[in-house]
Amino acid sequence: MFKRLSLRLTLLTVVLLVVLYSITSLALYGIIRGFVMRSIDFNLRQAAYRVANTAVLTGIPSFASTGSPEINFVLADNGVYTSIADPDLASALENRLNRAVDRPTFFNFTYQGEHYRVYDLPIAAGSGGPAYVATILDDTQTVRAMSDLRSVIVIVGLFGICGATLVGFILSDRMLQPIRRAFQRQLEFVADASHELRTPLAVIQSNLGIVMEHTDQTVEENLEWLNNAHGEARRLAKLVQDLLTLARSDSERMPVERRPVALNDLLERIHDLYETIAEMRGIELTVRAEEPLVVLGDRDRLHQLLVILIDNAMKFTDAGGKVEIAATRNRNQAILSVRDTGIGIAKEHLERVFDRFYTVDTARSRHGEAKGTGLGLSIAKWIVEAHGGRISIASEGIGKGTTVRVELPLSPKRAAGSDEGDVTAKSEA
Structure with missing residues (x-):
């Protein structure tokens, strides 16, 4: 019984720990990821607006006016103007931008295993059609760092569950020891009380049985058996009173005046x-x-x-x-x-x-x-x-x-x- 109860307490402890850890981890991961992504998106948006304003005023692309050298830019007006050194990357990005329906928008772009964050911003139409500005940032390291953070959270969670299971089982067993001792003590108490009560009852029954067999005798002639029964009855009454006192003391229902x-x-x-x-x-x-x-x-x-x-x-x-x-x-x-x-x-x-x-x-x-x-x-x-x-x-x-x-x-x-x-x-x- 106590082993099953210990397992239930351990399972309950582990479930509560998993729930709390999951909520905490998801909240922490969401806060960190949200902060990082908002910072990236803010820089991309600011850079896009600087380039767009320059393009509208001068009619030519300008990539140096952003003040953010780590951010690359693409300026398109029925043609592609790009600061990206890799032409294949620029071409792939152009194809992706041409498929964009809603603008402005943020989206993720993957090319040859590298991860990019892109902000697509429409500007005034040029001579050949609509124009747009796209700012792009290589955030591969950031994505990998967030992936590593997820892995760490999962690994720590798994080890935490294993440790919590072991510790919970040990602690639940220790917590149940006083209850186990009290239960065992109660069983012994009941067994001993039953034994002690059985003896005087047997004596009373046997002596009264003798008296009932001697129906032809007077009370004085049966006085010995009656005295025996009376003595055991008094002993039984004292025993019951003592048992009641101890039972009330165990249940703390017997107040002590001060x-x-x-x-x-x-x-x-x-x-x-x-x-x-x-x-x-x-x-x-x-x-x-x-x-x-x-x-x-x-x-x-x-x-x-x-x-x-x-x-x-x-x-x-x-x-x-x-x-x-x-x-x-x-x-x-x-x-x-x-x-x-x-x-x-x-x-x-x-x-x-x-x-x-x-x-x-x-x-x-x-x-x-x-x-x-x-x-x-x-x-x-x-x-x-x-x-x-x-x-x-x-x-x-x-x-x-x-x-x-x-x-x-x-x-x-x-x-x-x-x-x-x-x-x-x-x-x-």
Whole structure:
């Protein structure tokens, strides 16, 4: 499909180039040829009128009064008077002039491979009949130069078409690479989503099937199967919501609001929400903020970002471990870091943890009971990039903990060090 599309784009590019080159070349050739021919015709006309005026006044031909020695003249009055040294050329020209019907006129004349431009001008009739003056110029070199110009235009055009075809194919292939990657990514996304959706649906169907077979039992007796179905239904709902979030982010239909958000208040809110959960799991949860920090962003999305990071950190940290959330300032950026003393991540997996549906191993999770969908960090990455920031993850290896680092641009007032701006932004948040 993409190869055919690349060929079509290349063909379209070549056709447009040929059309533009043809129009430009024809216009340029026409302008140059028109200028040259007008210059030649002007000189021929001026010379003819000088000779004609002299002939009418004196009654004899005069060839020296034109002031244009490169132009030859023929004066005829029932006989031929010529300054052309070659009598055969003069005779051939006379025969051609005798066939002329309309005067005055310009015409081209070829003799023995040489090209001439002729201007035929009638004058007052002589004693034997009508008279005329013809001025002639050997423009063979000009004609050859114009012919060479046409050849150059054609040759350059042919080479240009070949080059444009090659370059167009290469450029179209490069242009389609992001589309090809996006299409492949979309196919993988659909395949992975189908796989992830199939698992909870199968579990729900199987458990509900068991309940339907036990029609003689009470709800309490089937509670185990109902709880299994309910748990998978909740997991399915979260998966669908995450998929919807990523799909909207890909289509850029999920706007991110830009309002001042006080990170200190947000971190305190997150700490209050997870403090009890951390105590139940035997994990020490701490929050450290060196100074008031204000960023421009969507408070709900930033809240979702911290929830994803803290949830992952607690999921992969055993009892007795620690999870620390820190907020610091680095010039005009706010640095959020979530560090845990949990299981850690092998270095070969660090580059792919932000890929959709990528999970390292269910054994990484606490007691292996919480199997993720692999979408949390993908959503976190989108949230950070939507706010103009960067996210990275680091781990020294298995058993050495993990640190996620998020860089977000500070509010302009805060970045400039305006305390008044900080207070205002904090109150608005």
